[in-house]
Amino acid sequence: MNKPLLVEIKGVQFRNKGAYLMLLACLDGLKGLPDYQLVLSPGPNLPYPERARLGAWQKLAFRRKGLDLTGVIAKLPAALQRLFKRYGMVTERDIDIVLEASGFAYGDQWPLQFLQNTAKEVKRFHHAGKPFVFMPQAFGPFASEQSKAAMRDIIHHARLIFVRDPVSLAHLQSCVNPLPDSVILTPDFTVGLTPLANHELPEVSKPYVALIPNSKVVSKYNHADAEAMRASYVGAFAAAADKLTVLGYQVVLVNHEGREDAELCAEIAKLSPCGLVQIEDPLAVKAFIGGAELVISSRFHGAVNALSQGVPCIATSWSHKYHAMMSDFGMADYCVQDLTAGSLCLTIDLLLASKTDILPQLADSAAQLKQRNQQMWQHLWPHLTPGN
Numbered sequence: 001m002n003k004p005l006l007v008e009i010k011g012v013q014f015r016n017k018g019a020y021l022m023l024l025a026c027l028d029g030l031k032g033l034p035d036y037q038l039v040l041s042p043g044p045n046l047p048y049p050e051r052a053r054l055g056a057w058q059k060l061a062f063r064r065k066g067l068d069l070t071g072v073i074a075k076l077p078a079a080l081q082r083l084f085k086r087y088g089m090v091t092e093r094d095i096d097i098v099l100e101a102s103g104f105a106y107g108d109q110w111p112l113q114f115l116q117n118t119a120k121e122v123k124r125f126h127h128a129g130k131p132f133v134f135m136p137q138a139f140g141p142f143a144s145e146q147s148k149a150a151m152r153d154i155i156h157h158a159r160l161i162f163v164r165d166p167v168s169l170a171h172l173q174s175c176v177n178p179l180p181d182s183v184i185l186t187p188d189f190t191v192g193l194t195p196l197a198n199h200e201l202p203e204v205s206k207p208y209v210a211l212i213p214n215s216k217v218v219s220k221y222n223h224a225d226a227e228a229m230r231a232s233y234v235g236a237f238a239a240a241a242d243k244l245t246v247l248g249y250q251v252v253l254v255n256h257e258g259r260e261d262a263e264l265c266a267e268i269a270k271l272s273p274c275g276l277v278q279i280e281d282p283l284a285v286k287a288f289i290g291g292a293e294l295v296i297s298s299r300f301h302g303a304v305n306a307l308s309q310g311v312p313c314i315a316t317s318w319s320h321k322y323h324a325m326m327s328d329f330g331m332a333d334y335c336v337q338d339l340t341a342g343s344l345c346l347t348i349d350l351l352l353a354s355k356t357d358i359l360p361q362l363a364d365s366a367a368q369l370k371q372r373n374q375q376m377w378q379h380l381w382p383h384l385t386p387g388n
Contacts, residue, residue, distance in 0.1 A: 005036040005384070008059060008095045011102030013045035015258045018301030020282040021190040022101040026135065027054075028193065029377045033384060039095055045258075057090045097384060098125060101135040103300070104321055106151070107171070108143050116146075119153040126157035131383045136162040136189045136376065138321040140171020151175040155183060159383055162186045162376060165324030186376045187328050190301060191308040191369045195287035200279045207293040208250040210277075210306070211237055213268065214298035215260035217318045217339075232340065234264070236316075238271035239341035240296055243348060245273070249293065252277050256285065256299040294351065296344070300325060307331065308369070310362045312355055314347050329365045331358075 007030060012023035030036060040046055040056040051058065084090065098121075106115055125132040134154075142148045155161065155176045161183045163169045169185055218230040241251040252275040253265040265276055279285045286305040289295055295306035295313040300321060306313040307329040314334045315322045326335040336347055351358070 002035065005033065005096045006039050006057065006090060006094050007033075007036050007097045007099065007384075008039040008041070010041070010098060010100045011105060012040075013043065014047070014050050015045040017256045017282040017285050018103060018190075018299060018304075019045075019101075021193060021286070021301050021305075022103060022135065024282065025190045025193055026099050026101055029189075029380075030384075032381070039090060057094075058088050059095070060084060060089050060091050092121075092124070096130055098130075098132045099135055100133065100137075102137055104138040104319065106137075106154075107140045108147060112144070112147055112150070115150045115154075119150040119157075122154050122157045126159075131159035132157070133159050133380060133383065134161040136164045136186050137168075138164050138319070138324075139168040140174070142171055142175055148175045155179065158182065160184065160380060162189075162380075164188055165321060165328075167320040167324055184376075184379065187369050187372055188301075188304055188325060189373050189376060190304055191366060192373050193283065193286065195290050195305075195309065196281070196283040197287040198281055198284045200281060200284050201288055202275075202277055204252055204275060204277075205250045206291070207248070208252050208291070209244050209294045209296070210252055210254045210289050210292040210302075211241060211268070211274065212254045212256050212289075212295065212297040212299045212302035213237055213261060213264045214316075214318070215257065215264050217298050217316070218264070219260075230264075230267075234267045234271065236339050236341045236344045237268045237296070240344045240348060241268065241272035241274050243345050244294075247352075250275065252292075254279075254285065254289065254302065256297075256302045261299075294348075296348075307362060308366050310359060310366060312351055312358050312362065314344070314351060316344070328369060330361050 009023055009026045013019045038054055038056040039059050040051045041059040041061050042048065122132045142151050151172065152175050155172060159182065163172060163183060163185050164187060166185065172183060173179055218233050244251050253268060254277045255261045255265055262278070268274060269276060277288060279288060289302065289305040290309035290311060292306065292311055295302065295311055297303040297306065297313055298316045303313045303315045304325065313331065314336060315326050316336045316339045317323055323332060323335045326332050334347055334351055336343055
């Protein structure tokens with residue numbers, strides 16, 4: 001009897017709906033494997049009860065800033081590792097395949113140590129002859145020689161790197177040029193997930209518009225002038241809500257992440273009378289978004305949830321990944337880079353005036369992206385078997 005493959009999915013979580021959708025997309029794609037078992041690392045947004053419901057092994061790992069003992073733990077005596085397994089725990093040595101699905105975690109916006117630790121891990125898997133695969137995600141930029149060196153290690157040792165957009169591809173080319181054939185341009189891979197309504201869906205008067213804010217856009221971590229940006233951002237969303245209410249839509253704020261986004265929703269609702277929706281199941285969130293007439297989203301996967309179901313969407317951008325994603329759906333003109341109340345309300349006018357033409361184009365784009373998604377899995381599939 002063959003031992004089941006242990007597949008670790010990294011970079012995912014249950015609180016952020018986009019990260020949860022990427023976990024579900026990985027699990028959906030792995031359904032064809034004859035025998036595999038899931039591995040997840042513990043974390044504040046990956047609590048044990050939810051990991052257990054998926055039947056996941058718990059990975060023994062330890063990373064704190066510059067200290068990474070994960071590889072050392074994997075060298076513990078076999079007898080001790082067998083004891084860990086009785087309690088549902090495995091080490092890096094037990095894992096056969098890694099699918100890295102962070103979405104956007106490798107670039108100068110994040111600590112260099114995280115990138116360097118990942119580079120070391122990728123090299124360990126390469127030397128063990130095991131696939132380490134980066135699922136479709138954004139990358140970069142890489143300005144320092146240290147970050148370029150770490151990314152070069154990843155590029156040369158990862159089995160496959162699926163890059164979500166041309167800008168990210170150029171950032172990787174700034175580290176290695178020409179890039180190897182293992183680096184492949186492919187779109188977001190959650191587009192094909194089927195929405196699933198459940199008891200969490202509220203009763204909302206139709207027609208309704210979903211507004212999806214994002215606390216990262218105005219976080220002190222990303223911006224020095226965060227407080228001024230926050231006031232402007234909240235004002236822009238409130239102005240859009242007022243405008244859409246006057247046009248006869250029920251306006252609903254959707255929390256696509258957690259506590260920080262909930263606070264932002266509350267601030268917007270104080271300025272404009274909006275409903276507020278909090279749905280935990282990501283496929284139910286997708287179902288709710290799919291029932292909207294229009295979506296305004298600062299969350300990447302909030303926009304993908306809309307567009308993949310043929311719902312027109314305006315994206316407000318804080319990273320290159322938004323314009324690239326909107327371009328994939330033929331909606332680049334509706335990506336607002338410089339967000340103000342005026343720019344957002346003007347874009348609403350433009351979208352509503354063009355909605356009849358947009359709908360068939362969206363349906364066609366979504367179908368093409370889902371087909372490219374299937375091609376990505378076909379490319380990945382041969383690497384998901386031992387010995388390849």
